[in-house]
Amino acid sequence: MRGANAKLRLASETIDEIDVVIKDVSMRFDTREGTVTAVDGMSFEIKRGEFVSIIGPSGCGKSTVFNIMGGLVGGYEGTVTVGGESVSGPHPSIGMVFQEESTFPWRTVIDNVAFPLEVKGVGKEERHATARKFIEMVGLSGFEQRYPSELSGGMRQRVALARTLVFEPKILLMDEPFAALDEQTRVLLGDKVLKIQQDLRQTTLLITHNITEAVQLSDRVLIMTFRPGKVKRIVDIRLPRPRSSDVVGSDAFGRYVAEIWNDLREEASRGMADAEEAARARKG
Known part of the structure; x- marks a missing residue:
């Protein structure tokens, strides 16, 4: 101290x-x-x-x-x-997670999480495989095809966290x-x-x-x-x-x-x- x-x-x-x-x-x-x-x-x-x-x-x-x-x-x-x-x-x-709701409502969980890899030009199969790893890490396995509107607030924040983690800052x-x-x-x-x-x-x-x-x-x-x-x-x-x-x-x-x-x-x-x-x- x-x-x-x-x-x-x-x-x-x-x-x-x-x-x-x-x-x-x-x-x-x-x-x-x-x-x-x-x-x-x-x-x-x-x-x-x-x-x-x-x-x-x-x-x-x-x-x-x-x-x-x-x-x-x-x-x-x-x-x-x-x-x-x-x-x-x-x-x-550096990866950043914000207080405000930041999931894309028109994207499924897996496509939300994979978005940074998509921007980098990573192929669909590879980016989805990587996204699944981090979806499992935040405890959302089984929700890959859900949309944010189908999730609780806590689950949406976990999606945002996984999306930040996916590029491994x-x-x-x-x-x-x-x-x-x-x-x-x-x-x-x-x-x-x-x-x-x-x-x-x-x-x-x-x-x-x-x-x-x-x-x-x-x-x-x-x-x-x-x-x-x-x-x-x-x-x-x-x-x-x-x-x-x-x-x-x-x-x-x-x-x-x-x-x-x-x-x-x-x-x-x-x-x-x-x-x-x-x-x-x-x-x-």
Whole structure:
């Protein structure tokens, strides 16, 4: 556990083991009310094969960090490197899963999942064989010929996850992919995500506002301050792996949730006070 600008790195590690480096990243946006600093001087590193979650109050810049890492936005200060290579746009090593519904309603499950391979010009037989592998991995075998309208929300998100995995990215970024789902479904889907991450040995970063999800899945949880977003603290989750949702009921799990909630409550309270003050200013 460390303070602002802390790094996700152990003394025994070498730089070759670090997959992602975020160094002194700041992002500002121009608004009608003036310039808003969304992220301010964030620095952290993610080790190869780690599962790291970023959690913080609404408006703290979590999704901004996600978009910067994925190469979707520019105009920021600082540097982002993947495998020692600077990120200046979408990177072939990075796959992204978004919160919004992203399946193609006119395509079956197998054709949704195979779509990235189709774009690359892979033949139908080969791309369907590869797609079936990842459909099985996300637990949707038997649903290959179904359309998204025939699936639950959780199943559609698994289709989106399989579609991202099909081109086998080394690094997976997920921005609250299960936010619209009920708590029980989220926890059970967490088991799938853990198994996939373990099987593929992917470096994974999850943006979430759900403490249970962060503790269940992560090796480390990075807590952000309210805007401007900075690294407030990093919590090592020392729960055994391989891990499943069974751990959610343990005393150790509860202690991590309480510890992170104390930090998160402090920052969320700041955010609420800021919003109330802004509302009073508009009325006055």
